[in-house]
Amino acid sequence: MMKRQRRQQEIVALLGEGNFRGIGDLAQSLAVSEETIRRELRVLEASGAVVRAHGAVRLAKVETEGSFAARLQRHADAKQRIAAASVPFVADGQTLYLDASTTGHFVARALRDHKRLTVITNAVGVAAELGGRNENRVLLAGGELDYEYRACFDTTARDYLALFTPSLAILSVESVNLDHGFSDYHAGEAAVSRMMIARSRRTMIVADRSKFDRHGTVQIAPLNGVAMLVTDQPLTPAYAEGLAGVEVVIA
Known part of the structure; x- marks a missing residue:
């Protein structure tokens, strides 16, 4: 297989x-x-x-995101490098939110050796990767399952996620754009991401170079609205200027 x-x-x-x-x-x-x-x-x-x-x-x-299985295979090497570069910023025992993106799924895999994490998520795959390991706690939002995303985005899920204030939110996006900042195609995912950015002390965006210069549908945050960006290629001068004040890590 x-x-x-x-x-x-x-x-x-x-x-x-x-x-x-x-x-x-x-x-x-x-x-x-x-x-x-x-x-x-x-x-x-x-x-x-x-x-x-x-x-x-x-x-x-790529007019819409497509199924989770298809997206998991796109740019897989870049996503794995980004995941590996992001995990040193996660400490054992930390409370974090991990989203339902495919890059977030790779981050969850890369975190499997971490200990005593409290992981808040709406993604079934993230829960499966990190639950039952190394004294981790997984707090999984329920609700109606979106089968293409393997996650819950509805009111039930958002009400549950709104109870938490993680120290770090790790999110991916479908668009990084100089004019529109970080955005997504899925309205439910974007609503959850906006909420978790607001409720977390620190936000890390994990996004490969294919996401740059695309036009998303629903804005999540302006370019300067997050603390960190982990990506796989150096920024152009225009993006370096737009992301001034954001800690940028090149995987």
């Missing part, structure tokens, strides 16, 4: 964004048969990660 997941990640990486490539080209690049490529593409197509047409394939256009 792990070999297949790795191969699917390699296919996504080869496709880049928006470019069609032939089945034979992918098979040659990965040194596998065309039938193997077709089998993996059937899985990726079912998850919404790719689009096939006449013997060729490309990544699905």
Whole structure:
């Protein structure tokens, strides 16, 4: 299973964004048969990660976020580096909020050796990664489950999360934009993120370079409205100016 997941990640990486490539080209690049490529593409197509047409394939256009499984595979290497760079800022015994993003999921995995954490989350995957380990406490918001995000964003979830004041909130976003700051596509996720930024003593945004210069739908915070940004590539001069006063860590 792990070999297949790795191969699917390699296919996504080869496709880049928006470019069609032939089945034979992918098979040659990965040194596998065309039938193997077709089998993996059937899985990726079912998850919404790719689009096939006449013997060729490309990544699905990122107009919305797509399913959690598809997003988990996008830019996975960058997200893992960002997660590894963020965990030194989390202390054993700390109380933190982790969001339902795929980057947040990678952060949860990277935190598995930490001890006595109190983790507040609305994400089933985060709870599964950190619950029952090293004396961690996991406080999971309930409500109606959004199956694509594997998380709860409704009024029940927000009312529960509003009870807490974590020392650190770790969030990702779908857009980092000079004009609109940090924003998202999912209105429920954005509402939860805004609330947890307001209730936390410190906020860390974890976002890879693909999120920059995109246009989100719902604003979460202005660029100077958070304490830290962890990303995977150096900032352009314009973003360095816009993020003046924000601690920036390059993974």
